[in-house]
Every structure is written in C-alpha cells, then in structure tokens.
Amino acid sequence: MSDFLRSYLTVGIFALLAVIMVALMLTLASVLRPERPQKQKYISYESGVDPVGEGWSQSRLRYYLFGLLFVMFDVEAVFIFPWATRLETYGVFGLVEMAIFIFILALGLFYAWRKRVLQWV
Amino acid sequence: MSVFALDPAYIGGFGLSEALILIIKVVGAFGLLLVAVMLMIWFERKLVGDMQNRIGPARAGPWGILQTLADGVKLFFKEDLRPAKSDRLVYRLAPYMSLVPAFLVFSVVPVGGNFTSGDGTVTWFGNSTFLQVADPHVGILLVLALSSAAVYGIMLAGWSSGSKYSLLGSVRASAQMISYEAALGLSLAAVLLQAGSLSTHEIVAAQGGWNWNLWVTGLVPALVFVIAATAELNRPPFDLVEAEQELVGGFHTEYSSIRFALFFLAEFMNVITMSAIIVTLFLGGPDGPVLTERASWIWGVVWFFVKLVALLFMFVWFRATLPRLRYDQLMDVGWKFLIPLSLGWLLLLGALRVGRDRGWNTAAVVVVCVAAGAAAGVLLRLAVRSGRRESGELADAEADAGEAVNVGEPEKGS
Numbered sequence A: 001m002s003d004f005l006r007s008y009l010t011v012g013i014f015a016l017l018a019v020i021m022v023a024l025m026l027t028l029a030s031v032l033r034p035e036r037p038q039k040q041k042y043i044s045y046e047s048g049v050d051p052v053g054e055g056w057s058q059s060r061l062r063y064y065l066f067g068l069l070f071v072m073f074d075v076e077a078v079f080i081f082p083w084a085t086r087l088e089t090y091g092v093f094g095l096v097e098m099a100i101f102i103f104i105l106a107l108g109l110f111y112a113w114r115k116r117v118l119q120w121v
Numbered sequence B: 001m002s003v004f005a006l007d008p009a010y011i012g013g014f015g016l017s018e019a020l021i022l023i024i025k026v027v028g029a030f031g032l033l034l035v036a037v038m039l040m041i042w043f044e045r046k047l048v049g050d051m052q053n054r055i056g057p058a059r060a061g062p063w064g065i066l067q068t069l070a071d072g073v074k075l076f077f078k079e080d081l082r083p084a085k086s087d088r089l090v091y092r093l094a095p096y097m098s099l100v101p102a103f104l105v106f107s108v109v110p111v112g113g114n115f116t117s118g119d120g121t122v123t124w125f126g127n128s129t130f131l132q133v134a135d136p137h138v139g140i141l142l143v144l145a146l147s148s149a150a151v152y153g154i155m156l157a158g159w160s161s162g163s164k165y166s167l168l169g170s171v172r173a174s175a176q177m178i179s180y181e182a183a184l185g186l187s188l189a190a191v192l193l194q195a196g197s198l199s200t201h202e203i204v205a206a207q208g209g210w211n212w213n214l215w216v217t218g219l220v221p222a223l224v225f226v227i228a229a230t231a232e233l234n235r236p237p238f239d240l241v242e243a244e245q246e247l248v249g250g251f252h253t254e255y256s257s258i259r260f261a262l263f264f265l266a267e268f269m270n271v272i273t274m275s276a277i278i279v280t281l282f283l284g285g286p287d288g289p290v291l292t293e294r295a296s297w298i299w300g301v302v303w304f305f306v307k308l309v310a311l312l313f314m315f316v317w318f319r320a321t322l323p324r325l326r327y328d329q330l331m332d333v334g335w336k337f338l339i340p341l342s343l344g345w346l347l348l349l350g351a352l353r354v355g356r357d358r359g360w361n362t363a364a365v366v367v368v369c370v371a372a373g374a375a376a377g378v379l380l381r382l383a384v385r386s387g388r389r390e391s392g393e394l395a396d397a398e399a400d401a402g403e404a405v406n407v408g409e410p411e412k413g414s
Helices: A009-032 A064-085 A087-114 B002-006 B016-051 B067-076 B088-108 B139-160 B164-195 B200-206 B220-232 B257-282 B297-321 B327-358 B362-390 B394-399
Strands: B121-124 B127-130
Touching: A009 B016, A009 B067, A009 B088, A009 B257, A064 A087, A064 B164, A064 B327, A087 B327, A087 B362, B016 B067, B016 B088, B016 B121, B016 B127, B016 B257, B016 B297, B067 B257, B088 B139, B088 B257, B139 B164, B139 B200, B139 B257, B164 B200, B164 B220, B164 B257, B164 B327, B200 B257, B220 B257, B220 B297, B220 B327, B257 B297, B327 B362
Parallel strands: none
Antiparallel strands: B121 B127
C-alpha cells in the first residue's frame, strides 16, 4: 500500500462506522415495525389509480449527451487543478498554455451549444 | 493495532494516545453530525414557519426542538413496503449509497483550531493534531469524489423502485447533479490557485488573518460555488428532483418507513457538510478573532459554527424566498452561464497572480484579460447565432426557448 493511499485509513474507518450505523438502524426498524402483507400494498404508486404499463417503460435518455460533456469538463479539471496549485512554477508559459487549453474547451462547449445539445427537451 | 500505524498521521507509532485521539475524533464527528442533522431539520421547519407567518413545530420539547426525534421514532414503527416490481438488491442498497458519502465528506473539514495566530493544531495527550477526522493530502478531491458518489444513491433509488415517478425523478437528479458538478469543480479551481494546495487545512491556513477567499478570489467563484452547491444538494430553488407538483416525491416516492428516513437524513446531512465545505473554502474555516490566549483553538470552533449556522440560514432563506426554476432554465444556467463564467474568472485570477510575480501593471492585466475574454465570448456567441441563422432556427428559438427540438438530429445548415 502506497503512502498516498494510507492516509485514507481513517476515512475508511469512518465509512465503516457509517455503514454499521445504517445497518443497525435498518435492523432495529425491522425488529420494531409491524408486517401485515396485503397484495394491494405492493403496487407501484401512480396517483392512486392502477399503474398503466411497466414502471421501467422505455424513456429517452436525454441526458447522455450531458453525461459526455460532464466527462469532458471533469477531465479538464484533472488538468486545471495541478496547474492551479503550482501556478508560480510555470509562470507565463503555464498561463498561456492554460488559456489555449481552456479556449479549445470553450470551443467544444460552444460547438455543443450551437448543435443545440445543451437544450433540455 | 499495527494496522493503524500504516496511516502516515500516526507515523510515530500507534499508541494509546493516538487511539484515544482517533476515537474522540470519529465518535465526536459522528455525534456532531447526527445531532446537527436533527437540529437542522427543526431549524429549517421553524424558520420557514416564521417566514411564512406560521408557528412551525411547537409541541415536542421546548420550542418543538425534539420534533425531529419524534418523527424519527415514529418512522421506526412504520411498515416497510417494497413494491413488487422493484429490484430487490438495488432497492435495499440505495439508502447506504446515499447516506455514507454524506458522512464521509465531513471527515476532511477542519472544525476548529487557531489558524489566526497559530498553525491550527491542538495538542491532545501529547500529540499535536488538526481538528479534522482524516487528513489526506488531497482532501478537496475526496470531497468532489464523494459528492459525485452521492448521485449513485439517488439514481439507483429511483431506478430500482420500478415506478414512473421515481424513474423520472432519478433521471432529472443525475442530469442536474452532473451538470452542476462541473461548475462546482471549476469554481473551486480559483481557491486552489490562491491556496496552492489541495489539503483542506492548508487552504484554511492560507486564508488566515481575514484573507478569506470570499473576497480574495473576488466574490464570483464563491457565488458560482454556492449556486452550484444548492443545485448539487437539490435544495430549492433547484429542487426539481422532488418537485411535489410534478413528481410526487421524486426518487423516494416508493420508499417508506426507516428507509425513507435515511434518505431524508442524507439530504439534510449533505446540506450541513456542503455548508461546512463552503466555510472551509471561502469563509476562512475556523479563522476569526482569538479572544483569549488560553485554549485559543476553542475560538476556532466557535467561529466555524457561527459561519456554519449563517450558511444554513441562507439555504433555508433560499427555500422560503425563491420560486422553483423550470428544468430547461436550470440546465441553461449551469452550462451556458456558470461554466463559462468560472472558466474565464479562473484565467483572470491566474493572469493577475502571474502578473504580480512579474511586476506587471494590475490594471493593464485586468483590461487585457477582460478584453480578450469578451472578444472570445462574442466570437463564439456569434458562431452559435450564425449557425442557427443558417438553419433558420433563430426566430423559432427566440420565440419559444422551451420549444422541443430533436437533439440528436444534425441541423439543416450544418
């Protein structure tokens, strides 16, 4: 285990504790709560009437393009963060480089905009 | 015991004192969060009640302060219904995925310590330590990662319920949260520029002595961050994920009993942790006047919580004041306004700092940057408009911005 990953040990302990707490609450509730099964109780809610069709009915995943754009900007953050933390080291060169990089990315964003991808239908 | 010595925070060995510190920190943070959530729900209901000229919760305990506890206990005794059409495993997993990240974000927030005249550490049992549960070198990346992970809980909860309202709610939630995640990360880069570090206590230390990022980075990143955080939290005016009039309950429509309570808990815990992150990043964390020399770290804790409560008040105020946005407006604000704005501002700040090192004239740098940014913006904007005019869409688009257009289809003029 590298030195870098080791610093997450305490985070791991904290996570474990959180999981245990949730599990405990769910267990406690399962002991306390009543259970009187009736067929009607397990129908999906649809404003009080019987549900029409499947709950997982086909729907258009409009947001997959947003998902792609998000990946683009998240990868961008991977490049921006190191530059931002070491600004002085790279000086003018780094600044110009980053300006060009961001301009190209902005070009991509505006291309998507022009293609009307950024429109939620 | 030896496994703990792997953590570099305990490099000198893991003895009794380190174990005590670890236990105090973990249990303290845990209790703090749970009590804070309880009080936050009461605070919100009471405050919204006041703002709407109602009394709000008033029966359970003094000023109704135990109302949340009473509601929680009630939910323990309710029957747990899982719809027959739901996906069993994912349906049960989703509350965990939602609540655990909410807890973890808090672990990197420094909640106290004297950063004003000291280095921020406190000495307990002969060990000097920061008042934060964990101290990874890249704490901010952990925050970003966990706030992304929180999307899974909501998305899987909505999908696994096998109900239309839940599915629609989760589709909205994922699109909204990933959109604003981008703006969140980019506005944060301005803070990193200032602090030169990804570690939370170093960011706080860089803001010591009233050099708060709120004004040092020039207000814009802080505003963008608060807007993006509100959307990330699905708080009003961005609460389209659970717009009652359209989607019943959104992603948790089919959840009942304690599982519903867990989602509710996660939501409010996220509000608290996100406010804590905003305090850390922009409001100097525990920075503030140190009034006594003895136990000066106490003042850090006091100021931290004063700022935290102020931010929580702000979030409740948003809810009481602002009407909900329409969904396409929401996406427009995120992609077409916040992201370009934070990118441009980041470059401006970078240029200013490089210029300061080189002794350039500040006013000239600002003028050149603003001119370059405006030129690039106008150029790109014109490209967007000319592209639309070619395809004869502009008139339609301006007449009705919410008009349905087939996204995937290429335009005629292109």
